[in-house]
Amino acid sequence: MPHRYTNPPRRGRMPNRPGAPVGQVQSLTRGLSILEALADAEGGLTLTDLAHRVELPASTAHRLLATLEKMGYVYQAGDLGLWYVGLQAFTVGSTFLANRDFVAQSHAYMRRLMEQSGETANLAILDGTEAVFIAQVQCHEMMRTLVKLGSRVPLHASGVGKAIFAALPDEQIDAILKVMGLPRITENTIVVPETMWSALRVIRQRGYSFDDEEHARSTRCVAATIFDEHAEPLGAISLAGPSARLSDERIRQLGPIVAHTAEELTRKLGGKWPHPY
Numbered sequence: 363m364p365h366r367y368t369n370p371p372r373r374g375r376m377p378n379r380p381g382a383p384v385g386q387v388q389s390l391t392r393g394l395s396i397l398e399a400l401a402d403a404e405g406g407l408t409l410t411d412l413a414h415r416v417e418l419p420a421s422t423a424h425r426l427l428a429t430l431e432k433m434g435y436v437y438q439a440g441d442l443g444l445w446y447v448g449l450q451a452f453t454v455g456s457t458f459l460a461n462r463d464f465v466a467q468s469h470a471y472m473r474r475l476m477e478q479s480g481e482t483a484n485l486a487i488l489d490g491t492e493a494v495f496i497a498q499v500q501c502h503e504m505m506r507t508l509v510k511l512g513s514r515v516p517l518h519a520s521g522v523g524k525a526i527f528a529a530l531p532d533e534q535i536d537a538i539l540k541v542m543g544l545p546r547i548t549e550n551t552i553v554v555p556e557t558m559w560s561a562l563r564v565i566r567q568r569g570y571s572f573d574d575e576e577h578a579r580s581t582r583c584v585a586a587t588i589f590d591e592h593a594e595p596l597g598a599i600s601l602a603g604p605s606a607r608l609s610d611e612r613i614r615q616l617g618p619i620v621a622h623t624a625e626e627l628t629r630k631l632g633g634k635w636p637h638p639y
Contacts, residue, residue, distance in 0.1 A: 392418060393426050397435060397451060406444025455632075464597070464631065465497045468588075471627045472499040472599065479601050479616055481608070482506050484585075486522035487597035489514070491538050493523040496597075507581050507602040518544050518558060519551045521573035521583030522598035525624075528565035529587040529595035529636075535562065550575045569621035571598075572613055575605060582608040584617050586624035593636040599624050 399415045400407060407415070413423040427445060430436040434450030465485065472483040476499045485497040492514040500506060517523035517538065527535060544553045552558050565571045573583035585600030601616055608616075625635050 389426070392416065392422070393430060396423065396426055396430065397447065400436060400445060400447045401451075406440065406442075406446045408442060408444060412445060467630055468497060468599065468627055469499070471623050471630070472497065475499075475599065475601060475620065475623050476501050478619060481601045481603040481616075482508065484509060484522065484600045484602060485597060486515070486526075486600070488526050488595055491542050492516060493520060493526055493598065495522075501603070503603075503607075505604050505607075507578075507583075507604065509602075515577055516542075516545070516547070518542075519547045519573070520577045521571050521585035521600045521602065524561065524565060524571035524573065525585040525587045525598040525600070526595045528562040528571065529589070547577055548575055548579055552576065568617065570617040570624075572617070573602075580605050582613065584608075584613055584620050586621040588624050588631070589628045589633040589635055591632055591634055593634040596628075596631070596633060599627060
């Protein structure tokens, strides 16, 4: 980890409170800590409770709240005078969500995944009842699995599709099964609803999906879901390669790595990992 160099405190200067990173503006750090505490609370907080959570004197917390209130970041309401996160905080957060570049933010994670595994990494998003490939980082092997960007795969018969499928609410899965069915693509495609439901439960339990030549012969894939700020499936990240290289043992090794990467990317994009999942 790189070292951060800062000037030593001048004589008589008050040190930062415990937990505040050295070199940061103390009042700004405290103000943001107040916002975070209010965001973490299920309901509003009294001044006393808030001051206790951020480890500040009530008088200091009140001065910071007054400033945040004037700017619209917090407001006070109710007979108990509870404090809540204000509309301006929502506006700032929504701007981040609206401007995030899914592909650009994902690229570094895909490249790292490719380097770790030696297999091609893919990124797909949900579009109706299909997954659409939107990015890829190819591996260095002569024999590798490639997909055309913009191509679509069914939710029931692909690694990225099954990862997204498992993350949908049960009623939505049921509706898709009734309308779309489970058309056979290869001899390994799951075509029995009971078997599909069992597979989706396994995906939810272990955190990643496995495509065992269900969409393309001689190709295996392992994938995991990326979630948005509502803990709903935004897309999926995957590793795909020839079945000859992706043995059962190799799949068991790569699955948790892909799942961990998907969770990291979810956090990076401002998403929320569902619990339990």
